[in-house]
Amino acid sequence: MTLSRADVEKVALLARLELSSAELNLLTPQLQQIVEYVESLNELNTEGVEPMAHALDVANVFAEDVVRPSLPREQALANAPHQDGEFYLVPAVLGE
Amino acid sequence: MPPYTLIIGLETHVQLSTATKLFCRCSTKFGALPNTQTCPVCIGMPGTLPVMNREAFELSLRTALALNCSIHQFTKWDRKQYYYPDLPKGYQISQYDLPFSYEGWLEIQAPLSLGQGNGAGAEGSAGTATPSPQHAPPQRGRGSLVSKRIRIIRAHLEEDAGKSTHDETAGVADSRIDLNRAGTPLLEIVSHPDLRSAAETRAYLAELKLLLTYLGVSDCNMQEGSLRVDANINLHIDTPQGKIATPIVEVKNMNSFRAVERAMEYEAPRQYEVWQETGQKLGDVPKQTRGWDDVHERTYGQRRKEESSDYRYLPDPDLVPVTISAEKLEQLRATLGELxxxxxxxxxxxxxxxxxxxxxxxxxxxxxxxxxxxxxxxxxxxxxxxxxxxxxxxxxxxxxxxxxxxxxxxxxxxxxxxxxxxxxxxxxxxxxxxxxxxxxxxxxxxxxxxxLGIEKVDESDMYALCQELLNANPKIVDDLKSGKQQAAGSLIGQAKKRNPNINPARFREILAELVAREPTS
Incomplete structure (x- = not known):
């Protein structure tokens, strides 16, 4: 599989990364190498092998539906770049 | 009848009535002060791990069984990745290719003779749409309704996002985010596009809500967002060249059954008009998202949806899969009760x-x-x-x-x-x-x-009173004999005045009997 520069631009957009032209030049071949590395898995014959949903052979881990204390609001909001003591503040979300 | 068929499929999100969130033990209680029901898990702090709420999963299974769904014995959760400020982790934990349930159905009582859109023309104005019954109960058993099975594609369990509000009038530049709702368990129920009218859509929602209420899995309060409905709607238009399907439009922001009904009634003629202008067919343009404006009773265009491949679903490595044994299913089925x-x-x-x-x-x-x-x-x-x-x-x-x-x-x-x-x-x-x-x-x-001094009046007393009244009112006797039944009313009235305990039905019988015996004058 060959990655184009447009592919890298799209992935960057989805990840909300702003890349300069120079960075795209640098990252496109690097990402290409990573994909090639992962592609080496294709050498294995997986005929008849069930797809694995999880690395651990564990299932059915549940917690009971019992309320535990939440964070005090000051603590919940403490790391936010912008907040007003009640809400997180973010640049206007419009047009929804 | 307009020359098209309305095709509607619904995605219904139901908030499950658990005490705590899907992956952490914060309360789900509605109406708390903003950002007072959050913890490191539901606000997406690095290094935290989600743990599945057992009650949420069991409520989901019960609902899927009641919807006649098949159950996958092995199910897992996936990350649906997109950026939005009310989604703190940058992904929603949902189910992609192995939802816990699939292929069910819900039987509704659908109005007969609809199968066509009921738009009143191509004006596209809500005011011209055919009026529909307000909140009248469905007319079952009066020959106007017929049973119809609406197929369910799947039901899966996912987490809700937070809430963002923007107060333009206050002149505030920022949007405000409340994450109390983030992580609340949601059951998404996706129907096949089997609905053919606004009235059928409403009937489906009413039956679904009733079922969920009987199961006790949700309070289904639409105003509080416990039940949210998105509709996918398009038209199949009959043309001399055959049937043409128009592009699918997703309608959101409908906050009541009435709003859903009105939105469907509004969309049908609007889409027909667009087709007449543009000739666009299914596949010509990407799926459009429109919001419902309850005040002006119309839909309006929203931003285009990112392609679903852009969500880059991947299995969530933080959650282990869930397996469901046949015994467990039977055990849950036994708890459904009478639906x-x-x-x-x-x-x-x-x-x-x-x-x-x-x-x-x-x-x-x-x-x-x-x-x-x-x-x-x-x-x-x-x-x-x-x-x-x-x-x-x-x-x-x-x-x-x-x-x-x-x-x-x-x-x-x-x-x-x-x-x-x-x-x-x-x-x-x-x-x-x-x-x-x-x-x-x-x-x-x-x-x-x-x-109240109510006592049964002796039969002989009633006969005596009746005869007395007949003797005193020869004119009424004549009227009754000539078939004027309404004349009896005045005599029954007089009798009730004399004795309020007179049973009018019995008195009427006695009256008929005595009148028949009276000689014709």
Whole structure:
């Protein structure tokens, strides 16, 4: 599989990364190498092998539906770049 | 009829009535102060790990079983990745290719003879749409409804996002985010595009809500967002060249059943008009998202959806899969209880109710049905019990905002009154007086009947009174003999004045008997 520069631009957009032209030049071949590395898995014959949903052979881990204390609001909001003591503040979300 | 068929499929999001969130133990209680029900898990702090809420999963399974879904024995959760400020982790934990349930159905009572859009023309104005019944109960059993199965594609369990608000009037530049709702368990139920009208869509939602309420899996409060509906809608247009499908439009922001109905009625002629202008067919343009504006009763265009491949789903490595044994399924199936459709059938077959009556009673909820069943058993007459429930008990409940549990008179006490009415000890009108008095005094029917001086009038006394009145009113006798039945009313009125305990139905019979014996003058 060959990655184009447009592919890298799209992935960057989805990840909300702003890349300069120079960075795209640098990252496109690097990402290409990573994909090639992962592609080496294709050498294995997986005929008849069930797809694995999880690395651990564990299932059915549940917690009971019992309320535990939440964070005090000051603590919940403490790391936010912008907040007003009640809400997180973010640049206007419009047009929804 | 417009030359098109309306094609509608619904995605319904139901907030499950758990005490805590899906992956952490923060409370899900509605109405708390903003950002007071969050923790490091639901605000997406690095290094935290989600743990599945057992109750949420079991409520989901029960719902899927009640919707006749097949259950995947092995199910897992995936990350659906997108950026939005109300989604703190940058992904929503949802289910992608292995939802826990698939391929079910819900039976609805659909209006007959619809199968066509009911837009009143291509003006595209909400004001011209055909008026639809307001909140009238569905007319089951009157020949106007027919059973229809709406197929369910899948139901899967996912987490809710937070809430963002933007107050433009306050001149605030920022949007405000409340993450109390983030992580609340949501069951997404996706129907096939089997709905063919606004009325069918409403019937589907009403039946779904009733089912969820009976199962106790959700309070289904649309105003509080416990039940949210998105509709996918397009048209199949008949043309000389064959059937043409128009592009699919997703409609959001509908906050009531009424809004859903109105939005579907609005979209049909609007899409037809767009097709006439542009000729666009399914596949020509990407899926459009439109919002419903409840004030102006119209839909408006929203931003285009990112392609679903852009969500880059991947299995969530923080959650282990869940397996469901056949034993577990049977165990859960046994807890479903009697569901609305079964209950309606039982009321009809056991108590002789019409489809309409059983619908009205079952729509009131399980507790009222239990009250009715006890009443019918105790008084021995299902139809009579149903009439008194609908005309008297439910009326007072409505006027006084009572639940059936709060209604002051129990089924045993009411049955005593109904039996007295049935036995002819008092007529229905006087029965109502007795019930009204029972509600105030909380005394038994027997006590109130005695207090009001109601006693059964002796047959011979009624005959005597009737003959006396006939003798005094020869003109009325003539009228009755010549077939003017309404003349009897005045005599019954006079009789009631003389003795308020006269049973008018019995008196009318006696009157007919005596008049027949009178010689023609």
């Amino acid at each position: 609305p459709a079964q209950l309606r059938t039982r009321l009809e077959s056991t108590y002789g109710l019409t489809a309409y009556d059983s619908e009205v009673l079952v729509n009131q909820g399980r507790e009222l049905v239990d009250y009715f069943v006890q009443l019918a058993e105790l008084c021995g007459n299902g139809k009579q019990a149903s009439n008194w429930m609908q005309q008297d008990v439910m009326r007072v409940m409505g006027e006084q905002h009572l639940s059936i549990a709060e209604y002051p008179i129990g089924p045993a006490a009411l049955a005593e009154l109904l039996k007295a009415v049935k036995a002819g000890e008092l007529d229905t009108t006087r029965g109502r007086e007795v019930l009204a008095r029972m509600l105030v005094t909380r005394n038994s029917a027997a006590v109130v009947i005695q207090d």
